Amino acid sequence: MTNNCFKVLDGGFLTTIQDLGRFGFASRGVSKSGPSDLNSFKIANLLLENNINSLTLEISYGLAKFLILKPITISITGANLNPLLNDNKIPMWRTLNVEKNDILSFGSSNIGFRSYVGVAGGINVPLVLGSGATHLASGLGGFSGEKLSKDDLISSYPLKDKKKMFMYIGKKNEGSKNIKLRVISGPQEDLFSSKVVDRFYSETFKATEKLDRIGVTLEGSTIPTHSGNHDIISDFTPEGSIQIPGNGKPLILLSDCQTTGGYPKIGVVASIDLPKLGQIGANDSIEFEKITVEDAERLYKIQNEEVSKKNISEIVIKEYSIGIIDSKYHVKLYKNDHKDSEDFQITVNGKYVEIEEVIDSFH
């Protein structure tokens, strides 16, 4: 039996397959790659009770379209790129059952940049150096090391049981027009005068259109080194490095970045804010705030609790039949069983409807 679950009708702007990344080969020049927004990626898998390292789709900017080839359970997290199922709006941050011949499509958005589509069981591609993550520059992993394009067939691991339905009720990383990044001072901060460093942390920068899975170039006042020389002896460049090349424009490195680089790093984005990098879109405002490593570690622990099973809640379905004049409506209410959450969705005759106003809660 074939386990193909999607046929790509349109790869959109850029769609790749990602797991947590390719670890342990940085000393050989192999990029980590993996999701640009780790937290949304994790939640896509947590919702489906998948292994946390399961392969998902990462959809950058949107405009992708897929034909569903067999009944499967999926989850969509990250930026709201206006996902549709057969041209009807569908909710994100929960599990959804889709059927054979359904069409899943994405619009775009000016808030946030990347969506993740998790598939129950996980997407199945051959592992390269222990990972299925796509690294475009070196052509590794994913679908022959390339972005998805029309007619690609994507398979998933088979599943026996129909899964329970779940909803995520924690903090979501959906992107924002104003992004604040917490930063740990970098190993070459001392190449900049204290005045320039102060300016770096008080200035509001703007993300340019030069952004991809490798990096985001920012615009704003220039950040020169005091010697004017922006070449250093190449050293290690982890994800989140804020490099200042010769033009003085900050370049923030994302998960597909090279393992080494020759520009000074004024700072490195703290782990808690790395997922935000994946949601930066062109023209977003970017500000930096310096924090200590100790604070970064403490805040990471708190965030890690938030992005966990603790905030995955089972969906309770209540069904109603409503007759209004001579029409009959079959209404389904999807609500999670967490008492503090007011998140819910409604379908009328099988289609999700937008809720304009809640007059009374459903307790």
Next chain:
Amino acid sequence: MNSFLIKNIGDRSISVYFENIISPEINLNIHEIVERINKDKKSWLVDVVPTYNSFSVVFDINLTKSQEVKNYISEVLISKKNQEFVNENQTIINIPVKYGGEEGPDLEDVANYCNLSSDEIVKIHSSTLYLVYMTGFSPGFPYLGELDKRIHCPRLKKPRTRVSSGSVGLAGSQTGIYSIDSPGGWRIIGKTPMKLFDLKKKNPFPIIPGMKVKFFSVDLKEYTNIEKRIIEEKDFLGFEINND
């Protein structure tokens, strides 16, 4: 031992910087330390990345903290002071190169820039024993030194959008080999049939930091023969040079 600085690079890696110069002594010292850390196999260790005059330890933030990793690195550096680690990596790999022509489109420009003949460039380039300082840029790309001062030349003003894998390039005081087809701005003086990143082989990375390499000149016929051999053999590790 040399003086060093231990610095945070974010909250999940620590770097140790030695004197701010490119020197084989400092770099060899780094490879010895990296080997020791790899052997220790701490549960939180994700990666150890040697570069020219620094190395970085990447750790799992869920299993440890920066301060603990710094303490561990300090211990390793102190014990290094008291005993010489043995660098077991004494391998010398001989790399066949077809210099000039289609395989080395920039050889003549380099010769002109350096006021030497193409033959002299080849002779100088292939008579040095190079140290693999680090790999980076792309999987398996070796940064080699030291390049003879007579053949230092700047990068191309306009990088090529595609340099084919195996191309041997020069950039400033460095020489290296493109490991995959990629964009690149180094001046290409030749090409090797050796694959520096080959997932079909048991060991995908034949050249790793700390090794020594030497180039030798081959003609197009030899190039083609060697290329065949490389495809057929499971684990091809370069050649012995017979004439010296």
